[in-house]
Amino acid sequence: MRCTVLASALSVVFLSMAVAGPADASVRKSTSIPAESLDLALRTLAKDRHLQVLYRAELVQDVRTPGASGSLTSDEAFTKVLAGTGLSYKYLDAQTVTIVSRESEGALDSPRTDQSQATHDQSKEAGKQTSQDFRVAQMASGTSGPSAVADDQNSEKAAGLSEIIVTGSHIRGIDNKTNPIIVIDRDQIDRSGYSSTQDLFRSLPQNFTSGDANADGTYSGNANAARNADYGSGVNLRGLGPSSTLVLLDGHRLAPSALGSFVDVSLIPLSAIDRVEILTDGSSAIYGSDAVGGVVNIILRKDYRGADTTARFGTVTNGSRHEELLAQTLGTAWSSGNIVGTLQYQQQSALPASDRDFASELSDPNDLLPKTRSYGATLNGRQTLAGGLEFYGDALLSKRDFVQGSSSFQGSPALDVVFGTHTDGIAETVDVTPGLRYQVSERWSVELNGLYGRQRTTEVLANRILPSTPLTNESDNIRFTEKSADLVFNGRLAAMPAGDIGLAAGVSYRTEDLDVIGVQTPGDVVTTQGEHRHIAAAFGELYVPIVGRENHIPLVEALELSAAVRRDHYSDFGSTTNPRIGLHWAPWKDLSFRASYGKSFRAPNAAEEFSGSPLLQTIVSLPPILASPSGGLASTLLELGSKVLTAERARTEDFSIEYKPSGIEGFVVNVGYYDIRYTDRIITPSFNANALNEPNVYGSLVTPVPNDAAAQAIIDAAVAAGSQFNNFSGTGATGIRYLLDLRQQNASMVNQTGFDITSRYARPIASYTLIAQLNISFINKIDTQLSPGAAFVNLVNTLANPAKWRGRLDLSWASNRWSVGGALNGVGSYVNTATVGNPAVASWITVDLNATINADAYFQATGWKGVSLSLTGLNVLNRNPPFVDAASLFGANYDPSNASPLGRFVALTVKKKW
DSSP states (O other): OOOSOOOOOOOOSOOEEOOOOGGGGGOOEEEEEOSEEHHHHHHHHHHHHTOEEEEEHHHHTTOEEOOEEEEEOHHHHHHHHHTTTTEEEEEEETTEEEEEEGGGTTTTOOOTTOOOHHHHHHHHHHHHHHGGGEEESOEESSSSSOOOSSSSTTOGGGTTOOOOOOTTOSSTTOOOTTSOEEEEEHHHHHHHTOOSHHHHHHTOTTBOOOGGGSTTGGGTTOTTGGGOTTOOOOOOBTTSOGGGEEEEETTEEOOOBGGGTBOOGGGSOGGGEEEEEEEOSOOHHHHOGGGSSEEEEEEEOOSOOEEEEEEEEEEESSSSOEEEEEEEEEEEEETTEEEEEEEEEEEEOOEEGGGOGGGTTSOSSOEEEOEEEEEEEEEEEEEEOGGGEEEEEEEEEEEEEEEEEEEEESSOGGGOOEEEEEEEEEEEEEEEEEEEEEEOSSSEEEEEEEEEEEEEEEEEEEEEETTTEEEEEEEEEEEEEEEEEEEEEEEEEEEETTEEEEEEEEEEEEEEEEEEEEEEETTTEEEEEEEEEEEEEEEEEEEEEEEOTTTOBTTBSEEEEEEEEEEEEETTTEEEEEEEEEEEEESSSSEEEEEEEEEEEEOOOHHHHHTTSGGGOEEEEEEEEEEOTTSSEEEEEEEESBOOOOOEEEEEEEEEEEEOOTTSTTEEEEEEEEEEEEESOEEOOOOOTTGGGOHHHHGGGEEEOOSHHHHHHHHHHHHHTTOEEEOTTSSTTTTEEEEEEOOBEEOSEEEEEEEEEEEEEEEEETTEEEEEEEEEEEEEEEEEEOSTTOOOEEOTTBTTSOOSEEEEEEEEEEOSSEEEEEEEEEEOOEEOTTSTTOOEEOOEEEEEEEEEEEGGGTOOSGGGTTEEEEEEEESTTOOOOOOOSOHHHHSSSSOTTTOOSOOOEEEEEEEEEO
């Protein structure tokens, strides 16, 4: 299936819709707004009614609406949404509504029917008095074209906007419907019951928890797990690799972890997050090379006034793992700016392997999950300066201490010698992003922003032969520093009946530096290595709303086009140009189609380049565990490390259908299809016990070894070149008859296709609200050609690779006094290719539950005001991960890439809003 157009942007709450005429106020429309936060309800109402809604942030803070449903006029909808809140609404003009407290509703009184210049001036003057404190729920400048951040530079109504963040686009203030998006808002985060950012992403069906970007990845069999020295957690959309998913914070890059291979989201406090926006389409034309698989934009809480305190304690019901969390958010605003900060402390004890039956074959001591202590702080703010100039900035400072105990057999298990490692380390990140924005005219602005990011890991490994014989100590100091500057011009080329044509163009310069210092004792052997590069880029983007609300025709309710191109020059891999184009077509209001096409380029990251170091090459003698072509089992040499790499290229296509029936209030379903074709995809072939019997697939990766002398010659040559030799079989070269090359390398071709199915149903029922959300990821194939001329092998549904399907169903039933909810998580069955015969691995289904009460609804004492209590149960049925017969290879009988070892976990959370 081929799409001929691309979309790679993800919109936020600033949505550009057609200007509503005065007659629209009397038009009845189907309305379905559940009982939820008033802020979210006003945003929904503004979008549905094509109005601009202004309100002070503190007016709606912590306020919930009873909801509104039925066939309603705009006045009726506002009245129902604001019922019982102590707030009212007033029209500043025919398209602009402001929300005010009932005590002050006379101050902004501007009757809608009076459109005289005097009334207009009076309304504008009233806006001047308070505009800097207003939040804009909806900008209105066209059906779907880009809205100017300040539609009129002199309009005080828009002067107090915070920095507008548009994921997947450099054009500010647009609603780009050509983009496949998933949004996780703050309410959904709270309902999930998760306390850490990595757990939130682990529940996302589109995210594959690969062993090289997971805290328990040591036992996954992933050859790249050793890079994750600080036990961080990355995001790996569609299983394309954590290096192919770009993670942003408020639209800006972050310094990556794990030798520069992925951003460690566990260092971002979950308490600081307002929402997460996930673009599941390739975006190299917008952001550059590491956005092949998609973009994750983590957006911090903004426009917040007051204080929010959270305390939580949780524990597993079987074993010793427990956690404590304390978080504090503070925010304030003034006439020309605001600032919001969050502090979070979290401690999690280790999960020993001895606590889990499926890891009982691991020698003691071993931890499935490390002991961690985390400190995180975020700060973001803005300040309007004189003459149309605005300063804004974000900062993230985080530190995590970790301790991991592990032990393994040295050489053959038959030797009964246990080699133990105790890892004690610190992971720290500092990311600071300042920016300046200048409004050149009412239609054009220019923006300059920079980044300084540093991720540092310091770890000490104490190695010994258990129980007490000292052996060596190793310490590593790993530092990744990223610096960048971006200059972006943004504006509107022309007005069209459907909206304004938006344009953005700019240049970027970025440096990446990896420095690794290792010290080994005894002997004080010091090694210093590094990887350094710089990237210069120029980019442009165009958004054209062709048909919209004002000029729609039969079978074309809306038609929009987006296009982008970016040229990057890498100091070590040359230049590349990547385009994208996207189309959105709505033949009717209920039904719309979206299609996209683009090209991507990804240069090897620092970790992949670093893996080519001679110090990281290994050759291993395996006992007879691989199926032999002549029958029985064969002893094999295994080659690990990395070949010389080149850049990978990809072509991405996406097509989706969205159906939002007007006859079913609050219901929407989206079915999307994607097709990604790589050349020179960087992979590390998975261990396969049947590899020797599949020469058509493994091709040149399998080399017959005629005799013991030839095997010894291979070992000697590898050691002479700097490789390490691991005599895991205990017999050296004796009996070795094959060499299997599983080094990191460029695969000849990879083709992945799949479907995403998302649906949401939200409906007010009396004074309650029902919310149901479904998210299913289905990967049809990951056809991989390991070498030129070899047959394709489908890696989906195999050990340590993505399962064919993953899904999550969320249900919530809520009132203004309490809420209850639950989630059903599922991973499909697959096969264990690490064992001869490819035995099946069962599917895994878990259930989460969460209940919250607003204590001040039941207790009248002053101390209970703003207090809520939540009880959470994760995996309440205590389902163990499916059995995987791989302990002899990877140490544990489960697959960390597709299951969690945690077990049933319960937690109590107390929140206080001041």
